[in-house]
Amino acid sequence: MFTSIDRISDSVAVLGLDGELDASNYRDLMTTGEQLYAEGVRTLVLDMSDLEYMSSSGIVALHSLALVYRGQAPHDPDAGWEALHAAQADAEAGGPHDQLRLVAPSEAIDVVLERTGMSRIMPVFPDRAAALGG
């Protein structure tokens, strides 16, 4: 599912995704993202320009990584509500955060991001340069 991991700096990485992101492989994305965070990455750009499909399992991965990159403990998706409520959440911060940035989702994936509310929570950029603030 991964085509590349580009370390832009000690704190910024771009993860290139390709193929299909579904329930069979979404945990791989979570693991890779968590490893990068453990290595010091604090801004993770997910380049979706070659990603052909994403199910709601992919949204779970984005959700979990967004929390990790906000400095919250990673969650076990199987733990559901309890784990989420147990998390020390800066819920009042609400709004969009930009530690996780998405690049060039397809029209079909954009629909999934929009219908699940993710595109209002994490910024979506047309290309890598824009995501990196170039």
Added chain:
Amino acid sequence: MGESLGVTASLGVLAEVRAFVRSAVGGLGADKRTVSALVQCVDEWVTNVVVHGYGETPGPVSVTARRDGDDIVVVVRDEASAYDPATAPSFDRDAPLERRPFGGMGIALIRDLSSSFERRAPTGATPGVGNEVTMRRPALTGGA
């Protein structure tokens, strides 16, 4: 009559199921948005069947696609635990990340992306076993 696919449900066959739906629905004259929407719907449902329905004991899933006038109709049958999606909690897409559950998005997406979504017990099924889900959407999306 339409086209059919029968597989043993597992996360490993999701790609095959999506490829079948993409090909079958496209072959029935659906536009790109309807193909994508129905691929998503079937994938979300079959994922639920695999993860929550069959669990540790995989079983059969069949997918049938056919044309019904202006609509594409996809039917998914399984022999897993009976599950009525009408009982699924609603999903609040406006909730902040910290307050939203990880589950429930699949059913919400199916509801959003199909024009009708119905589940019934398969004919002759043992009570509490099996699901027959019918998902429908116009072949041509139009201005939507």
